[in-house]
Amino acid sequence: EVQLVESGGGLVQPGGSLRLSCAASGFTFSDYWMYWVRQAPGKGLEWVASINRDGVDHYYVDSVRGRFVMSRDNAKNSLYVQMNSLRAEDTAVYYCATDLSPMVRGWAYWGQGAQVTVSS
Amino acid sequence: EIVLTQSPATLSLSPGERATLSCRASQSINSYLAWFQLKPGQAPRLLIYDASSRATGIPARFSGSGSGTDFTLTISSLEPEDSALYYCQQRSNAWTFGQGTKVEI
Numbered sequence: 394e395v396q397l398v399e400s401g402g403g404l405v406q407p408g409g410s411l412r413l414s415c416a417a418s419g420f421t422f423s424d425y426w427m428y429w430v431r432q433a434p435g436k437g438l439e440w441v442a443s444i445n446r447d448g449v450d451h452y453y454v455d456s457v458r459g460r461f462v463m464s465r466d467n468a469k470n471s472l473y474v475q476m477n478s479l480r481a482e483d484t485a486v487y488y489c490a491t492d493l494s495p496m497v498r499g500w501a502y503w504g505q506g507a508q509v510t511v512s513s
Numbered sequence: 514e515i516v517l518t519q520s521p522a523t524l525s526l527s528p529g530e531r532a533t534l535s536c537r538a539s540q541s542i543n544s545y546l547a548w549f550q551l552k553p554g555q556a557p558r559l560l561i562y563d564a565s566s567r568a569t570g571i572p573a574r575f576s577g578s579g580s581g582t583d584f585t586l587t588i589s590s591l592e593p594e595d596s597a598l599y600y601c602q603q604r605s606n607a608w609t610f611g612q613g614t615k616v617e618i
Binding site: 432437440443452454455490493497498499500501503504505506 | 611
């Protein structure tokens with residue numbers, strides 16, 4: 394069974410940093426692209442970042458580029474996002490997600506979400 | 514950036530009725546479109562990928578169609594549990610979501 398479990402969320406002051414982790418199991422992690430998606434309070438879904446299978450290529454939404462860094466450790470079946478210079482508008486539930494299969498690109502598997510609150 | 518525009522914002526229907534949700538892309542995205550269902554306190558659920566392929570375990574009453582810039586999610590006969598927010602998402606150029614359609618039953 395595919396499982397994705399986020400951790401590392403919490404309350405942080407504006408300008409601070411936080412690192413989210415996503416532990417993956419039940420599939421061959423290194424075969425899959427991975428994604429971070431967030432939902433701010435009262436808002437819709439927003440794609441945040443993507444990383445390819447070997448971790449060489451990353452992609453970011455404009456609002457986080459230069460502040461967030463996505464990475465992965467295929468030996469540990471783990472995904473990360475280092476979030477720096479956090480702003481109030483980064484407050485959201487952050488989900489990690491992955492595709493239905495290596496060849497079928499649809500975000501079928503999601504974690505339960507990690508709450509990030511940026512507030513003084 | 515590819516912008517996805519969903520309509521209507523809210524759809525209020527009765528059980529057994531047909532729901533038709535629209536998603537329009539600001540430029541052609543071929544068939545690189547997915548639909549998600551979102552309920553409060555739950556992770557998003559993939560319904561449709563590549564415009565018309567139903568994801569694993571999704572009931573047959575959900576169907577997707579379209580290509581290029583115009584796409585439709587159809588729920589053929591609404592069930593009470595279909596009350597939710599529905600989002601379209603493209604993966605043709607980076608990734609973006611529409612703003613969502615709320616389905617009330």
